[in-house]
Amino acid sequence: MNFEEVKKTYNDYVLPTYTRTDLCLVKGEGVWVWDTNGKKYLDFFPGWAVSGIGHRHPKVVARLEEQLARILHVSNNFYNELQGTLAGKIIEYSFPGKVFFSNSGAEANEGAIKLARSYGKGKRYEIITMENSFHGRTLATLTATGQDKVKVGFSPLPEGFKHVPFNDIGAFSDAVTEKTVAVILEPIQGEGGINTADVKYMKDMKKICEEKDMLFIVDEVQTCMGRTGEMFAYKHFGVSPDAMTLAKSLGGGLPIGALVVSEKIKDVLGPGSHASTFGGSPIVSAASLGVFSAIEEENLLENVARMGDYLVSSLLKMKEKHSVIGEIKGKGLMIGVELNIDDASGIAEECMKDGLLINCTQKNILRIMPPITVNKTDIDLAMEKLSKVLEKV
Numbered sequence: 001m002n003f004e005e006v007k008k009t010y011n012d013y014v015l016p017t018y019t020r021t022d023l024c025l026v027k028g029e030g031v032w033v034w035d036t037n038g039k040k041y042l043d044f045f046p047g048w049a050v051s052g053i054g055h056r057h058p059k060v061v062a063r064l065e066e067q068l069a070r071i072l073h074v075s076n077n078f079y080n081e082l083q084g085t086l087a088g089k090i091i092e093y094s095f096p097g098k099v100f101f102s103n104s105g106a107e108a109n110e111g112a113i114k115l116a117r118s119y120g121k122g123k124r125y126e127i128i129t130m131e132n133s134f135h136g137r138t139l140a141t142l143t144a145t146g147q148d149k150v151k152v153g154f155s156p157l158p159e160g161f162k163h164v165p166f167n168d169i170g171a172f173s174d175a176v177t178e179k180t181v182a183v184i185l186e187p188i189q190g191e192g193g194i195n196t197a198d199v200k201y202m203k204d205m206k207k208i209c210e211e212k213d214m215l216f217i218v219d220e221v222q223t224c225m226g227r228t229g230e231m232f233a234y235k236h237f238g239v240s241p242d243a244m245t246l247a248k249s250l251g252g253g254l255p256i257g258a259l260v261v262s263e264k265i266k267d268v269l270g271p272g273s274h275a276s277t278f279g280g281s282p283i284v285s286a287a288s289l290g291v292f293s294a295i296e297e298e299n300l301l302e303n304v305a306r307m308g309d310y311l312v313s314s315l316l317k318m319k320e321k322h323s324v325i326g327e328i329k330g331k332g333l334m335i336g337v338e339l340n341i342d343d344a345s346g347i348a349e350e351c352m353k354d355g356l357l358i359n360c361t362q363k364n365i366l367r368i369m370p371p372i373t374v375n376k377t378d379i380d381l382a383m384e385k386l387s388k389v390l391e392k393v
């Protein structure tokens, strides 16, 4: 099918809930993707962080091929060979506890919300989240999200969510009442514009949670699997959460989500309390185990540290040339470039025309999150393309 034929199928049959760019991708390999005309793009925002280790990583493909010859789906009232091994792998890199598998980030957060409410035993149910946060598009997770634009038209919204300014411990502490049972926050806000929590803020928040017997829950849907240089971003802050949620690059391109629950609360959600038909199926678990193998065997966490430094130093050099560049923020390979203009979405579009895919969020923040397999040559090429586009501003 050519692009116009593809577009017609969407216009005729697909609900128009997305603002879509005129681009149909048909092939991906590593940091590269190709469109219907065979044009090639350097993908520095791979599938909104889903293809975190690059497109069709050989280790993911090999695990999938092996699993395709065995069985694709096993319902969760039976055991499958891989789900428990994958849960063990997640626990090995995080904290002692247990894992529930879902299919997306929003569902992982729904699980976290149910966990918190169940922990509150009907007496405490309020959950505090952050302004500018993003937690998903289901009714509960869009209510948890600290951005009004996702809520318009969906009232009445579920009760029990409060938003406070990010990185303001006083505001958090003031918002706690006898009904508060948990806080959910992204250690680095993604959709919110790449805002990193302060170490002291995270530590103080954890302390307050301990004092008030509240759950400290981190949403690592976007930051997980090495994106920031640690397997999970909370590790940069010297605190261990009571629970965390994962998705996106956990599946290497396949849909998966996970709620990871620490030892002390592992019995809160018992038999019959939560379920997902597809969650943790053998095929997605195989892909996810491939992601772990790639990160371990190719030393990708070290690569993130090295390439993250290289990307930031390249951007700082570019800033000397382009006064439109403001703050450069983030950690590892989760980088936000603030532009001193009102609307930077045109910049991302121009980059696309020149064969570079990046994202623009919060109107003026360019979000640059290349696959964690990226090398210096890829970064140099991306910087060359971005610089050319910025010259025109």
Ligand SMILES: Cc1ncc(COP(=O)(O)O)c(C=O)c1O
Binding pocket: 048, 103, 104, 105, 106, 107, 109, 134, 135, 136, 137, 186, 190, 191, 219, 220, 221, 222, 247, 248
């Ligand atoms: C931090 C965070 N949480 C949750 C979600 C929702 O994930 P999903 O789109 O897989 O439901 C996202 C998606 O961008 C996210 O960035």
